[in-house]
Amino acid sequence: MNDKTELKERLRLLTVIREEALLRQRDIYPREEKVDTWPNLVVKELIALLIFTIVLVVWALVQDAPLEELANPGLTPREAKAPWYFVGLQELLVYFDPWMAGVVLPTVILVGLALVPYLDPDPIKGVGRYAIGKRKFAAFCFIFGFTMWFVLVVVGQYFRGPGWNFYLPWESLDSPKEVEVALTNFPLAAGIAFLACYYILGLGIPAVTFQNFFWRLGLIRYHITMILLMTMMLVPVKILLRQVFHIRYIVETPWFNI
Amino acid sequence: MNIFVQMWRSLFRTGVTDSPVHRVFRVVVNFILHLHPARVSKNGIKITYTFCLGGLSVLFFVMTALTGGLLMIYYTPDVDKAYANMLDLENVIPFGMFLRNLHRFAAHAMVISVSLHMLRVFLTASYKSPREFNWVIGVGLLLMTFLLSFTGYLLPWDQLSYWAVTVGTTMAENTPIVGTKGPFSVLGPEEDMRFILLGGTSIDQPTLIRFYFAHCIGLPGALVGLMALHFWRVRKAGGISRPL
Amino acid sequence: MLKPLVDDISETTVSRRRVLGGALFWASCGIVVAILGVIGGGVLRFLYPRALYEASKIFKVGSPESYKIGSVNLVTGRGVWIVREQEGFYAILAKCTHLGCQPIWYEDQQVFKCPCHGSRFHKDGVNFAGPAPRPLDRLYLSLASDGRLEVDKGKDVGLDYKLKV
Known part of the structure; x- marks a missing residue:
């Protein structure tokens, strides 16, 4: 190996080490106040552990876990609800076909969540404190999605009765509800145009309006972020189209419907 | 040395003396406490900062694991026996129902605390460098939590579990490309996604065994592995995030 | 002049060693991927039994x-x-x-x-x-x-x- 490549290699290593050092430097706080883990942290953990152990034990004593009759493949019960944490997805099944509500949307949610740290362009803003005001866009996206998930759970869990019809929590589930709403689909061309416009405008308008934002994220990051955001927004949009305009499918093809 | 004193000291090696050295030592030599650094930032351990949510998730996991392990003693993953085992737990076995309740409610609590932990980490921007990948591991942990809950739902073999799992696995059948009823399906009913889950074309004995394996061995194993990685990386990134 | 990391090895030896080492490295990578593929494929196949004990269709x-x-x-x-x-x-x-x-x-x-x-x-x-x-x-x-x-x-x-x- 000649001197030049050797030198380059050493410089490269040095840069890596320097970057690593800088990376760690962010976590080195000269004036930071430190306390002993024992007893300061350990005591708090012990208290939390005791409180929640007692709460759960009492809960388990006063309430029994549900158990219905023996499984019977030949008889569907009046209400077949998923466990509560999946009821949000089940609620989406009213608005989307199973492949969309049960497979595509959960996958998008998980992939989107995993991508969060790589989509956020700012490496330090708001770290270590609840500075929502400084990260309005990020906080909005996350809180919106988080709230929507739990709103759907609550609606599915407490406001849906037999036939997945809408019941108020205090209404009797025995009174049958026959809600006959004629649903229509968008014509194919209009549906495709609608979706195309939705995404193109959804990606285009913010790029033009908030150019700073666009350039700060960069081309790839911007597009991934906005596609994920627009897909999340598709859920309330579809709910609106369904509930207000009685639209069943935006795009209907022989192979799939959205 | 008195034999009892010797036994005691071999167990708790740090004694009761309080001094800065003892405080550090107590954390460093203890298997559970050594997950923590000996000294922590004052800001990072404020209750109003973390709300103990990560730790509580661990607590609820340990609770479900302990109660679940005990429940396994009386549970047979057999479609003819599973439901009878549930009734036995309820009526015949002392504290059987209590353990089942605790198992279920701790699982509920775990889903809630894991979700809220994720919210807390997001709002404090704690996923930012150098903690990016730990957030990804956290998303994996969230998925594992949901899958554990879902697989556990079938085991009592009652109407509730049967139809909830019917609904869940029919979604797998509707997966694009790899589900037999999904858009652009390429696989038949005996080779698609749903078949792998069910071990057949309907929810039956093979399904119960598969879910039982996933619930008791596969998923908890994966969860524990990811948890270890998660905690390790928290430490390597310099502990709980603090303001910059 | 920089001090070489490894002393007194002629240029040809190093380059042959490098080539062989590289080849070995990539071959190992290939073998690891192949083994993982075989294991993964095997596990996947394992999940599909040859016979189903279900009611006749x-x-x-x-x-x-x-x-x-x-x-x-x-x-x-x-x-x-x-x-x-x-x-x-x-x-x-x-x-x-x-x-x-x-x-x-x-x-x-x-x-x-x-x-x-x-x-x-x-x-x-x-x-x-x-x-x-x-x-x-x-x-x-x-x-x-x-x-x-x-x-x-x-x-x-x-x-x-x-x-x-």
């Missing part, structure tokens, strides 16, 4: 005369309806195309209703309300040599299929 459901014209009969334990109309017979799979619940036949309204999410189907299995994306599956129905009707649950025939007896 082909079964007989009695003679055609036992069904009245216009009637819808659930074959209990099989999850199949046998419908007889003026023009002939057809068999419908009693599994909602939405999420797999078993719909219920309402004789007075002449509709199938799914209790899970309220999907509804006409007598011929065509969906007309609720979230179901497709009509109910119509199954292959034939007349066996002994004169009884035979259903094949594995075969999904189109909506036009009817068995004339």
Whole structure:
């Protein structure tokens, strides 16, 4: 190996080490106040552990876990609800076909969540404190999605009765509800145009309006972020189209419907 | 040395003396406490900062694991026996129902605390460098939590579990490309996604065994592995995030 | 001048060693990937048993005369309806195309209703309300040599299929 490549290699290593050092430097706080883990942290953990152990034990004593009759493949019960944490997805099944509500949307949610740290362009803003005001866009996206998930759970869990019809929590589930709403689909061309416009405008308008934002994220990051955001927004949009305009499918093809 | 004193000291090696050295030592030599650094930032351990949510998730996991392990003693993953085992737990076995309740409610609590932990980490921007990948591991942990809950739902073999799992696995059948009823399906009913889950074309004995394996061995194993990685990386990134 | 990291090794030796080392490295990578692939493929294949101990997909459901014209009969334990109309017979799979619940036949309204999410189907299995994306599956129905009707649950025939007896 000649001197030049050797030198380059050493410089490269040095840069890596320097970057690593800088990376760690962010976590080195000269004036930071430190306390002993024992007893300061350990005591708090012990208290939390005791409180929640007692709460759960009492809960388990006063309430029994549900158990219905023996499984019977030949008889569907009046209400077949998923466990509560999946009821949000089940609620989406009213608005989307199973492949969309049960497979595509959960996958998008998980992939989107995993991508969060790589989509956020700012490496330090708001770290270590609840500075929502400084990260309005990020906080909005996350809180919106988080709230929507739990709103759907609550609606599915407490406001849906037999036939997945809408019941108020205090209404009797025995009174049958026959809600006959004629649903229509968008014509194919209009549906495709609608979706195309939705995404193109959804990606285009913010790029033009908030150019700073666009350039700060960069081309790839911007597009991934906005596609994920627009897909999340598709859920309330579809709910609106369904509930207000009685639209069943935006795009209907022989192979799939959205 | 008195034999009892010797036994005691071999167990708790740090004694009761309080001094800065003892405080550090107590954390460093203890298997559970050594997950923590000996000294922590004052800001990072404020209750109003973390709300103990990560730790509580661990607590609820340990609770479900302990109660679940005990429940396994009386549970047979057999479609003819599973439901009878549930009734036995309820009526015949002392504290059987209590353990089942605790198992279920701790699982509920775990889903809630894991979700809220994720919210807390997001709002404090704690996923930012150098903690990016730990957030990804956290998303994996969230998925594992949901899958554990879902697989556990079938085991009592009652109407509730049967139809909830019917609904869940029919979604797998509707997966694009790899589900037999999904858009652009390429696989038949005996080779698609749903078949792998069910071990057949309907929810039956093979399904119960598969879910039982996933619930008791596969998923908890994966969860524990990811948890270890998660905690390790928290430490390597310099502990709980603090303001910059 | 920089001090070399490794002393006194002629240039050719180093380069040969580098080439061989590189080749070995990539070969190892290939072997690791191959092993993982074999293990993964094996585990995947392991999940597909060669035989299923399930009820046969082909079964007989009695003679055609036992069904009245216009009637819808659930074959209990099989999850199949046998419908007889003026023009002939057809068999419908009693599994909602939405999420797999078993719909219920309402004789007075002449509709199938799914209790899970309220999907509804006409007598011929065509969906007309609720979230179901497709009509109910119509199954292959034939007349066996002994004169009884035979259903094949594995075969999904189109909506036009009817068995004339």
